[in-house]
Amino acid sequence: MKKVFVAACILLLLGMIGWKVSEPWREAKKEENQLLNTSDAKGIEHRITICGDEWLGYLIFRSPRFRSEMEKRAIAVNFKNEPDFQARFEMLDSGDCDLVCATIDSFLLNGESTNYPGVIVFGIDESYGGDAVIATEGIATLDDLRAENIKGAFVGFSPSEFLLKSQVAHFEIENLKTNLPSFRTDDAQTAYNRLKNGDADFAVLWEPFVSKSLREIPGATRLIDTRQARSVIYDVSIASRSLVSEKPAVVQAITDVYFDTLNYYSSDPEEFRKLAKKDSGESESNADTMLSGIRFLDLKGNRDMINGQGELRLTDAVANITRILVDVGDLSTDPLEGNPRLIVNSGFLQKSSSSMASNASTQAEPLQRFFAPLDETAWDALWEKRTGTLLEKPITFGVGQATIPEEFQQELLEATQKLVHYPGHRIIVQAHVSPGSNKEADLALSQERANAIRDCLIQKGKISEHRVHAVGRGGEEPLAKESGEGLRSWKRRCRRARIYLAEDT
Template sequence: MNKKLIGAGLLVLVAVVAMLVWKFTKPVLDEAEVVETSDAKDVEGKITIALDNWVGYFPFRSKEFKKRMRQAGWEVKVIDDAADYHARMKQLNDGEIDFAVVTVDSYILNAAKHNYPGVVVTVIDESNGGDAVVALEKAGKSLDDFRGKSVRVAFTPDSPSHYLLKALKSHFNLNELLPSGLTGMRIETKGSEEALQKLLSGQADVAVLWEPDVSRALEQPGVVKIFSTKETERYVVDILVVSRDFLKKNPKEVKLFLSNYFRALKWYRDNEEEWFKELEAETKSDRKRVRDMVDGVDWPSMSQNCTKWFGISAPGEDSNEVLVEVIESTVNVLIDNDDFKASPLPDEDPYKIIYSGVLQDLYAGYSGVKTPTTVAEAMLTQGMKFEPLAAENWAKLQPVGTLKIQPIVFQSGTFQLSTEGKEELDKLMQKLKHFPQYRIKVVGHTSNEGDPTANKQLSQERAESVVQYLNVTHNVDFNRCLAHGLGGEQPLIREAGQSYRDWQYGLPRVEIVLVREDL
């Protein structure tokens, strides 16, 4: 009898275990079947990024960025943590997210306890009015109006808003705008939206906000702006931080992520209508408010990141390391506000939380500086295809420099290349092989004597002849080149002691200017 009971009990136990296994396994099998029988099977993996509703982070939330990553085989999961910077840094440390977008001050402050688990790989934006201190007009209209008063201030702790108050306290000796928690004047909120609600409900006299809440606040009667980042430089700078572990294990994916970010950003700049439509839908705002929000943010391009922020440049270019300066300045403000007694950075070295390698790789490919190693490679770079550009987009390209060449000679009074002119263009190709990714502006000039209209037409035709020769003889893509005739509008500067005749002789010329897209 006991054996039968034991046997029955075992059967029941086995059945229960089987049911539990099936309960937890079936969804996995179903998901696997869904993936296998759909385009999702082509996804290599998922990349997770944490951020909040700040308008500067829009490119990461955008359709274009996600589409580009999806086409490259990666799904992007965006986590909006409502500006919970403590949680964001903990997730980065614990490996729950791969990237975090955060301000310089918030990263220094909130990542210190985790020994800085990520490195800065690019600057995302600089606030240019997108962060502001606003107030009820009856409470005050300027910073000085609050001196010596008890002020109820609403802000998000350990956020860019908090840092803005610290900077004002440090730079203007204005302790009233950062009251202690003991006074009842300090109103800590979970995000900018809640801070705005506290202001509009009359629970706060002052609120520190970021877009889109700055624009929303200023649309309300009786609300005034008393300070904003529009009048500052390098106060609030947003950065992209990648987990050190993810970077070490997935360097190619980090490069892909950054490349697609910059390409998506450029796409929206070139397609402003789509950009504004998406922001209108996301923020539930009209066009004017969206325009104000966008105007309050500066998004540096890839080349600006390199040359201004990270100190990366191509040969002959100037560059700066503004990011290091911002980090050091931010550390000083935090120390002045008693957040730290000394620099919390590893070995007090800002370079230990920065990694410029990804940008260097991207910039090397983007700048086009390359030496072909084989005849086949040289031929391949000559035949590279370029997307066509509209005139307004050609105007947006950044000049790299004018190549040094001997005069390109034409048959007298015509746009027909002489034998000497063709030989010089053949020599020019040896230089162009080193810059396969730059576009080319061929600029024609004439003397400033004679009929201006005829001169301009001749200079245009000569520039077009050069483009035609490069295409037919050397397989240079037409879309890569732009012929532009200026006639006698931009004569060379006459040197001291140079005869008039010699000066005039040098005015008819063709210049080869390398230009690049500002990704």
């Protein structure tokens, strides 16, 4: 009996201590409840944190309209500015963030270490001219970036870096792969300054620095931008898997309110322009320029990406971007093992009750377009403003023959997969033979081989016949002999094909 009494006293004492220790917490909780119950915040049932950066493409999430409409659904929104992509996904994994705004490439690259803690629920925007490769005088095509000791500048680990990497992968600019780390800067102003001061031969910039460089740097030219290189920089909203599984109604509310807000500002572009100016801190003209380089994806555009109607499928975009990251060595293998659906949840898009009204952002050229026939003069003009070499390979044709070897046909078809990124470009095929004694015969044979490659692209690659032009160059442009190279080896290398892309404006 005595033991029971002692035990009861001990429990009572511990309870009193616990009550006293918890008093500050109880007082704080009481004050918090009083604060909530005596204000408009008393109706808030959920609080979510969205992580992104100052990119104007994320402006809808930062807008007063989005916050107020979410509060009507008893959801309070906090937009956290976090420039570092890796930090965003670590916060998503830890629960400190509920939804991340980021590019697809950054998700693939930075989400792997945390086993992809979120899923893409909808697309936000596509860079559409907002990012560009700008070069100084003397650099006319992407091929010129193969020059020894070429110097570049871009913001490290940014969408600009990925734009350059996509060009390195698509146009096989191998020398840049090892040089990329030395080109990185901390901010866009520094990258611009390097280009302007002659410390860089090219820079990858975003607006308003793209327009500023073309306007203020003598001889500066735009090698390529995201109007020409499509489906490369996509921003998407990535909801945490815990939010999707535990609070799907909140994810649905975010989706519905986002597109309702986008439609609201689309119906009043002047208000949206003013909001962009205020949010960016830029002048009105700079803010307008920045907005013009962004193609916001409305509900219809998102559903088209899911269903593959007129747009590149979202899963195909993920697969293509994965391929680029593997090609440049950022990923050793495909972390999704060929199944991009592992990081996509389209159910909230399909259920969205938002209006299907189109938004007022820049309307992009279709990814599939009609190509009218061109005469030789027009093709010659296109050649003068070519973008770069998509493929250059030696081809082992039979002696005096124009039959394409099976292994090269496969390489041709693999090259055509890149064309989805360049819907406004035409294709120029050049074939070369090893120099012989009969120039006319060499020219005729090279034309036959160029025609054979052209026919393969049309028939097996499903390329429009008016999009491809074949040119035989004979043996007039032999390659330089390498040190110690034998005649037979040199002639074999001279028998080659080059496939160029040239934008048809």
